[in-house]
Amino acid sequence: MADYEEDEPEDTSPPAFVLVPLNSAARKATEHVKNKYYLYAFDSGSDAIGLWVDFSDPEKQVYTLGRNDTDIHLPEMRSQRGASRISDLQATFEVVQDTGAVILYDYSEHKNTEPFAPSHGSSAAHAGVTVKFRGTRSVLVARGINSRIAFGDDMWYQFEIQWRSDGMYALDKTSPYVVGPGNSKSKKYVQVGRVGGGAYGTVFKVIDVSNGSFMAVKKFHNLSGKNLDFATREVANLFRINKDTSIQHVSRCGRSLLRLVVFPAETKLTLCRNISSRFSTTQEARKTGGKSLCP
16 A cells, blocks of 8 residues: 555635525524624625624634524524424534534434425525434535535524635635545545555545544455455454454445444544445454444
8 A cells, every 4th residue: 555645734714604594484583683793794785694604713613503592593483384493502513623624513402403405496506415414413514515404393494504615624625525435325424635545445535524524435446356355354354453442333335335434543534444245244344343323
């Protein structure tokens, strides 16, 4: 395997975005007197408004949303269709210092904070990837990723995120972000760049969509013949030499691929390995007791 190289990030502009209301309920919340400090007017000759969220202050790296003592107020409302069921602390936006990623955390009692996809026929400007919460109830929001978010029952408050800077310090901002695994509906990372490679596979630096931290993903070139034997043996050896919980079985992707995650303590990176499902039947795999987190 070739030596790994990591480029220093070039753009360290702190994240900043506008929460733009998409429905009447969200507009009423935006205009609420408790949100006057964050109110953002797009221009003086228009009634287009939103809520400004800016992480440029090092002392202000978390923004709270809810109906009680929060930065952005989402009032509890009722109508003929029911109640919004907004929690005192509904959700937060938080920055990961190392990567500049913004993570949305759902703290709602009813688990009714959700990213959602634009409706069919929406303009290309709103197109992007929607990554749902997994078990952690935390998920990345970035340019082209989870551009719309709803709070409350029946998507009561609907907002669109319009980015001024999405952080994501290590990523190239001139092209769309690559989200993977490419063969899985459940996306788990954003690809940053290639950091190394060899005869059997290529390693990419990525950002975990659930917590915004760096990982390393190894993709084997093919999984047949000797390459399959090598991949199986390599991952089995990793399990054998690590006696703690530094290696975890994360998920099975499709019928033929098994995705494993490794947490090297010395680098604080995560190594994701795609190998044949043949490994899942080996004695080494059974010994790990790895728990599948597949949806």
